[in-house]
Amino acid sequence: MSRRFESRPQTADTVQKSDPRRVLLGIGGGIAAYKGPELVRALTARGFEVRCALTAAALEFVAPLALQTMSGHGVRVALFDREEEGQIDHIRLADEADLVVVAPATADLLAKMAGGHADDLLTTLLLATRAPVLVAPAMNVNMWDHPATQANVELLRERGVSFVGPDAGYLACGWEGAGRMSDPAVIAERVEALLAPRTLAGETVLITAGGTREPLDPVRALTNRSSGKMGFAIAAAAARRGAEVVLVAGPTPLPTPDGVKRVDVETALEMHEAVATELASATVFVGAAAVADFRPERRAAHKIKKESLGGSAGDGSLELRLVPNPDILAEVGARSRAEGGARVVVGFAAESRDLRAAARRKLSQKQCDLVVANDISRAEAGFESDSNAVVFVWPDRDDEVLELAPKPAIAGELLDRIEALRRERRR
Ligand code: PMT
Secondary structure, eight states: OOOOOOOSOOOTTSOOTTSOOEEEEEEOSSGGGGGHHHHHHHHHHTTOEEEEEEOTGGGGTSOHHHHHHHHSSOEEOOSSOHHHHHHSOHHHHHHHOSEEEEEEEOHHHHHHHHHTOOSSHHHHHHHHOOSOEEEEEOOOHHHHHSHHHHHHHHHHHHTTOEEOOOEEEEOTTSOEEEEEOOOHHHHHHHHHHHHSOOTTTTOEEEEEESBOOEESSSSOEEOOOOOSHHHHHHHHHHHHTTOEEEEEEOSOOOOOOTTEEEEEOOSHHHHHHHHHHHGGGOSEEEEOSBOOSEEESOOOSSOOOGGGOOOTTSSSOOOOOEEEOOOHHHHHHHHHHHTTSOSEEEEEEEESSSHHHHHHHHHHHTTOSEEEEEETTSTTSSSSOSEEEEEEEOSSSOOEEEEEEEHHHHHHHHHHHHHHHHHHHHO
8 A cells, every 4th residue: 555655744733643533625616615614614513623625616606714714724726826835735635634525516526526637626635535535416406317427426436435415405506306415514414424433333223212102092192202312312323333223213303313224103012013123133222212101091093072071070071091011121121131131231211309219220120231310300401402411320330420411422422331331242
């Protein structure tokens, strides 16, 4: 393998590759280039250091000063500009990137990439870099659908280039269809996924998320406030770490995280069945769903009418008889033990009092390796919120208290513990 001889001394400007956080953003000449500063912001908010390289046509759509301000670095446009090259030469820009994002990528830029052209700064960088490349195309729908463009995309995919989008919708050119550049937040999420260490490669993580809905009649149901955010954050983080992820989700409008297989369910019985189907291949099970412990014994075929209610006292009241639902986590815990205990089983406990004692009871009753306890009486934690504050309750070691943090951060901490458990079991 050929390597660059590094004669340049290490400076604050030449960051070591151990922390892969350097993104080179190539901006092509399309209307979507105006979203460049927003994309830079989405990337820097995730901790990436961003350098921008623009085609000459991109200058028509986005102000370099905006990109410079958002990224905190000078913006490169010209290949042979003595002043620009004096600051950081273009090969070094290509070498130091941990990932190159091209957003927007026009049809012309895709064609040049496929053809191996190097007739301006951006195409030269794309040919010189050894970093993975992520492309976010944006163009007129007919240009996108054209066999020439599709052949170029196919060729680039075969060479290992990743794509995000284009999305369908109204296009600036007046047409409707596929051709919109993906949202900057979605692109930033893909960058994060592509650069994440694949520490869960080879694992299959089965997760339940959200609340269940237990119908009374065609319009009414018993449910709870779970939004699914906690379970979806775990699913997204596990997929980023390279796991096969199956997410059994109660009703929620949350989008499916990248690379995750989603199984939508409504009731606890459906969730139970979906988990039973998926469990055999799972090396990790995480029960983050708020499963209804009970369901109405009878589901009325038609809407229950007020006038039809007599109530036992004849006062128009409605008596509901509830029957227990299966305990999914307890069954998974028991089955995993019976199978030898290689699978890591994690439960959650949402409690408003005696948090740790209740979590400890669940740990042993449901035969879990770990219970994540959340105090739902606390503001900004538990149901619906974007953050959570949890205690990891273990069978054989001290509880670990995690301070209030965004749910994705809690998910990361949880996956670190799960990885360690799986490593122990594989030994
Ligand atoms: O979805 P969010 O809005 O982000 O909120 C996240 C959350 C608060 C729902 C989540 O963090 C959480 O705590 N989930 C578990 C909530 C709960 O109802 O816990 P529980 O104490 O009822 O159940 C204990 C454990 O057994 C849970 O892992 C639950 O999934 C599981 N269980 C419970 C009942 C049942 N019939 N089957 C089960 O598998």
